[in-house]
Amino acid sequence: MAFKVGEVSRLTRLSVRALHHYDSIGLVKPSGRSASGYRLYTERDLERLQEVSFYRALELSLEDIVRALADPASDRRRVLLAQRALLEQRLEKTRAVLALLDDTLRAFDGERTMTTEEMFGAFDPTEYEEEAEARWGDTEAYRISQERTKRYGAADWAAMKAEAATILDDFATLAAEEVPATDDRAADVAERHRLHLYRWFYPTSREHHAALGRMYVADPRFAANYDQRRAGLAVYVRDAILTNALR
Amino acid sequence: MAFKVGEVSRLTRLSVRALHHYDSIGLVKPSGRSASGYRLYTERDLERLQEVSFYRALELSLEDIVRALADPASDRRRVLLAQRALLEQRLEKTRAVLALLDDTLRAFDGERTMTTEEMFGAFDPTEYEEEAEARWGDTEAYRISQERTKRYGAADWAAMKAEAATILDDFATLAAEEVPATDDRAADVAERHRLHLYRWFYPTSREHHAALGRMYVADPRFAANYDQRRAGLAVYVRDAILTNALR
DNA sequence: CCTTGACCCTCCCGCGACGGGAGGGTGCAT
DNA sequence: ATGCACCCTCCCGTCGCGGGAGGGTCAAGG
Numbered sequence: 001m002a003f004k005v006g007e008v009s010r011l012t013r014l015s016v017r018a019l020h021h022y023d024s025i026g027l028v029k030p031s032g033r034s035a036s037g038y039r040l041y042t043e044r045d046l047e048r049l050q051e052v053s054f055y056r057a058l059e060l061s062l063e064d065i066v067r068a069l070a071d072p073a074s075d076r077r078r079v080l081l082a083q084r085a086l087l088e089q090r091l092e093k094t095r096a097v098l099a100l101l102d103d104t105l106r107a108f109d110g111e112r113t114m115t116t117e118e119m120f121g122a123f124d125p126t127e128y129e130e131e132a133e134a135r136w137g138d139t140e141a142y143r144i145s146q147e148r149t150k151r152y153g154a155a156d157w158a159a160m161k162a163e164a165a166t167i168l169d170d171f172a173t174l175a176a177e178e179v180p181a182t183d184d185r186a187a188d189v190a191e192r193h194r195l196h197l198y199r200w201f202y203p204t205s206r207e208h209h210a211a212l213g214r215m216y217v218a219d220p221r222f223a224a225n226y227d228q229r230r231a232g233l234a235v236y237v238r239d240a241i242l243t244n245a246l247r
Numbered sequence: 248m249a250f251k252v253g254e255v256s257r258l259t260r261l262s263v264r265a266l267h268h269y270d271s272i273g274l275v276k277p278s279g280r281s282a283s284g285y286r287l288y289t290e291r292d293l294e295r296l297q298e299v300s301f302y303r304a305l306e307l308s309l310e311d312i313v314r315a316l317a318d319p320a321s322d323r324r325r326v327l328l329a330q331r332a333l334l335e336q337r338l339e340k341t342r343a344v345l346a347l348l349d350d351t352l353r354a355f356d357g358e359r360t361m362t363t364e365e366m367f368g369a370f371d372p373t374e375y376e377e378e379a380e381a382r383w384g385d386t387e388a389y390r391i392s393q394e395r396t397k398r399y400g401a402a403d404w405a406a407m408k409a410e411a412a413t414i415l416d417d418f419a420t421l422a423a424e425e426v427p428a429t430d431d432r433a434a435d436v437a438e439r440h441r442l443h444l445y446r447w448f449y450p451t452s453r454e455h456h457a458a459l460g461r462m463y464v465a466d467p468r469f470a471a472n473y474d475q476r477r478a479g480l481a482v483y484v485r486d487a488i489l490t491n492a493l494r
Numbered sequence: 495c496c497t498t499g500a501c502c503c504t505c506c507c508g509c510g511a512c513g514g515g516a517g518g519g520t521g522c523a524t
Numbered sequence: 525a526t527g528c529a530c531c532c533t534c535c536c537g538t539c540g541c542g543g544g545a546g547g548g549t550c551a552a553g554g
Binding site for chain 2 (some may be wrong): 057058059077080081083084087090091094095097098100101102103105199
């Protein structure tokens with residue numbers, strides 16, 4: 001009925017050291033201790049450890065797992081969606097780095113030397129610098145964004161753009177399938193969009209996100225960018241963002 | 248001619264702290280110091296920092312960058328190939344985790360609860376355990392392999408299989424294009440195969456790899472596995488491996 | 495000549511999720 | 525009584541810096 005660490009380790013395939021760690025941070029504390037101080041796990045503890053293993057397989061941080069297990073479904077969903085955004089970002093970034101790496105290897109095979117342009121790619125992230133500054137220069141969000149983006153390399157920008165394209169695609173697909181912008185699925189994509197901004201640029205609150213949504217329609221250049229992808233998409237995106245902000 | 252850390256930071260977009268760090272580990276040491284102890288970087292130092300930035304964009308570890316910069320082309324290629332293997336592995340793994348995550352989210356949306364089988368997938372990695380042990384049980388390589396694989400989860404196995412499939416694909420494609428197994432491109436894929444084994448199972452030397460290559464032909468079950476993908480592929484793979492081992 | 499402010503220096507702690515080891519106690523079989 | 529497998533609690537190390545404390549340096553302005 002009560003298992004010692006070694007037994008638990010064999011049953012769960014978690015290392016004894018990991019069990020110690022989970023105990024010390026309060027993620028999974030054994031229900032009891034023997035007279036001599038041995039950790040004693042009950043079957044309920046084992047179930048919790050199984051759940052932890054599962055969430056670890058999704059590469060959630062231990063902190064997130066604590067949150068996810070703390071209260072039922074409601075919060076769990078949010079944590080998983082956030083994790084999805086993180087993983088998708090990593091996927092795009094890895095793809096971009098691999099592409100850069102392959103270019104480099106090709107240059108080696110061809111015995112040529114690399115130029116600076118080859119090294120850093122054609123995209124010039126400072127292109128819109130002046131404009132953005134004039135518009136948002138004195139906002140806090142802009143400062144944070146500047147702070148972060150100045151450390152991005154070519155691969156980061158490529159990854160960011162790829163991810164943005166994916167999200168735009170998903171909006172366009174939903175719109176094409178005539179899923180209303182007030183549907184949960186549209187709001188889910190809007191949430192991914194928010195997290196995308198959150199991670200790549202600055203902490204974007206739902207309110208701030210809603211303000212951005214309005215601007216996508218109000219500013220003709222943003223609107224044109226969306227609408228050339230599909231007619232009415234700017235309005236669709238705005239509404240999905242509003243739906244997400246209010247749910 | 249001589250730049251202080253702040254200037255270098257602005258020129259290279261590396262943080263001052265990073266410059267200190269590179270100095271302290273000996274990656275990029277400034278050519279001089281001022282009387283008062285200020286780091287003074289020459290233009291040659293700046294060039295080296297550019298190279299470091301570039302390799303960092305490929306996500307090489309600082310240690311690998313030291314190696315890559317230490318001696319010219321010969322070693323650089325090896326480092327890049329190893330990095331390619333690592334990134335590809337991460338790509339596959341991330342894809343697998345994302346798939347698992349999406350399954351989980353779908354289960355949430357459908358309001359169903361997850362079964363253990365859904366959680367851990369259909370693949371049973373212990374399927375071949377007895378056989379493998381009978382064959383290689385007393386080898387050092389097998390022990391290390393056991394040590395490592397017992398910590399793998401469903402997503403790892405899926406990622407490993409996906410990566411193996413990619414490599415097999417590349418062999419098949421080269422064979423289909425009648426690229427000789429002695430070609431550098433075939434040997435490159437063989438090297439990726441070796442690194443695949445190296446990372447997922449145990450440190451595989453080129454000699455050991457060559458032995459495995461011979462076995463792929465000698466053992467009818469291995470051979471059949473390759474040849475059902477494409478006739479003569481087992482021999483092709485073996486020869487590519489031998490080419491790689493000898494170059 | 496002195497102060498101010500921007501810059502520079504050298505430690506040193508912290509992150510995340512443990513791995514690994516030292517130094518020492520426990521529990522059961524021989 | 526001894527051996528051996530198992531358990532415990534610290535504590536250091538990983539990787540690439542971020543951030544801060546505590547203190548020196550340098551040119552400009554009062």
